[in-house]
Amino acid sequence: MGAPKYQKIKQDLMEEIKDASVNTPIASERELASRYKASRMTVRNALNELVEEGVLYRDKNKGTFVADQRLMKKNTSAETLNKPIDDTYDYNVIYFSSCFSDETVASILEIGPEDRMIRIVRLNRKNGKPSSVEEIYLIQSLINDSDYNNLNKLLDLKGYIDEGSVTQKFLPITVPVKYINLLHVKLNTPIIMVESIIVSKNGTPVVYIREFNNPFEKIIEITT
Structure with a gap:
């Protein structure tokens, strides 16, 4: 039994773009479906895997493009959440609110749209330079009153990891305009x-x- 058709499409695309420049546009799903005489769902499966692997990235309003793979190296992914405790790292909380869950976050946190969550946005800096912006969503009903008023406690992500586990996805995108x-x-x-x-x-x-x-x-470091 041969490999699934989407795998053949995926391999063909990887060969096609191996020497392409960063930000080179990829043919649309419709065009690829016609080229390979396949359904758009089959084509989408191939593109989804290439996006998840960091080969391509999507711009919601423009299409799919070749990603800059220099942004991704191999090491330990969970380290991305463990901020160093030293003089080189600091952060600034730029947004804090208690709000009702939107559909996307509610689905991920397995809560209802009527449940409240805490949304925190912080700017992380390394040696005074902006290294990342984090949007952090917590289930409000799981937080006691004392912790709610202790921002450092809420932002102790290592504490959450030590008491559970973490799964991550690494998605090449273009920077959101707001950041x-x-x-x-x-x-x-x-x-x-x-x-x-x-x-x-x-x-x-x-x-x-x-x-x-x-x-x-x-630089993002990932374990495979």
């Missing part, structure tokens, strides 16, 4: 967004994090 000035990068700069879900020992999601990394200040 351009914070990260000191230009519009359409390719970056790596790290999505992290921290779960408790019983497998219940407790924290969801999106971290947008400045490629000029921070």
Whole structure:
């Protein structure tokens, strides 16, 4: 039995773009489906794997493009959440709120839209330079009153990891417009967004994090 058709499409695309420049556009799903006489779902499966592996990235309004793979190296992924405790690292909380869950976050944290969550946005700096912006989402009902008023406790991600486990996805994207000035990068700069879900020992999601990394200040390291 041969390999699935999407794997053949994936391999063909990898060969096609191996010498392509960063930000080179990829043919649309419709065009690829016609070229390979395949369904758009089959094509999408091939593209999804290439995006997850960091070969391609998507711009929601423009299409799919060749990613800058120099942004990704191999090592330990969980280290991305463990910020060093030294004089070279500091952060500034730029947003803190208690709000109802939106559909995406509610689904990830396995809560209902009527449940409240805490949303924190912080700018991380290394040697005074912006290294990343983090969006941190916590389930409010799991936080006691004393911790709610202790920002350092809420942001102790290592504590959550030590009491559970973390899964991560590394997604090449272009920098969101709202974070351009914070990260000191230009519009359409390719970056790596790290999505992290921290779960408790019983497998219940407790924290969801999106971290947008400045490629000029921070290299992402991944274990395969």
